[in-house]
Amino acid sequence: MKLAEVLKALNHPIRRDIVARLKDGPATAGDLAEAYQVSKPTMSTHFSALKGADLIRGERDGVTITYHLNATVAEEAMSALMDLLGHNDAAASKSSAASNSRKPEPSP
Amino acid sequence: MKLAEVLKALNHPIRRDIVARLKDGPATAGDLAEAYQVSKPTMSTHFSALKGADLIRGERDGVTITYHLNATVAEEAMSALMDLLGHNDAAASKSSAASNSRKPEPSP
DNA sequence: CCCTTAGTTAGGGATAGATCTAATTAGAGT
């Protein structure tokens, strides 16, 4: 899981809303597309961004594609964000927590 | 706390690293600026982005400014992200959790 | 007062992101 990709993916209101919807269960690309006032190609790039972060996965069934949230990556993202934002009260960061040895990331 | 602002602020490696550093304790603007290969004005805009999200706060002491993480907003952001990304196993979302009644945010 | 140190503002150029229309692939029916 790449935190940068996840944060980039979540950095758009439509994409956040897609994630929130998929949390309640899977949905087809078409159904999701109807919920927002943007063109279908635009929705396609939003799906790509979320797929790029591996936050969602799509399964083709005939002509329609059903997207569902990738719970594993969502969990990993939460852990990474906990690690980043502190949350240092009892029983906080889980297995992947001992990672932040304070070396600056390279700037893009 | 505005999730959009927080996510925008965290959507840059330098700003994430600043947050991670401040998690270990406060630091002056100058000390932080030395850690990255960017100009001081650039660092200033990064600080502004983090202040805009209220993730950090600066206190002027004479000529230097000491930044520290805003733990309250960090906590609120964690809650909001838990809410967004699921995390629906026992004892998950805290007080502010019952908020997501699935209405799409307006696109920008 | 002038100078030095710390940080911010202003303005500009480069890159990345969002969105559209038009054209294209993918799959199923008829």
Added chain:
DNA sequence: ACTCTAATTAGATCTATCCCTAACTAAGGG
């Protein structure tokens, strides 16, 4: 094969973000 619907790719444009240099404000010394 033709066609209809679902979704993606291509290309263009527009806006936002990043980063720089140069000029500015803020606060203390000599």
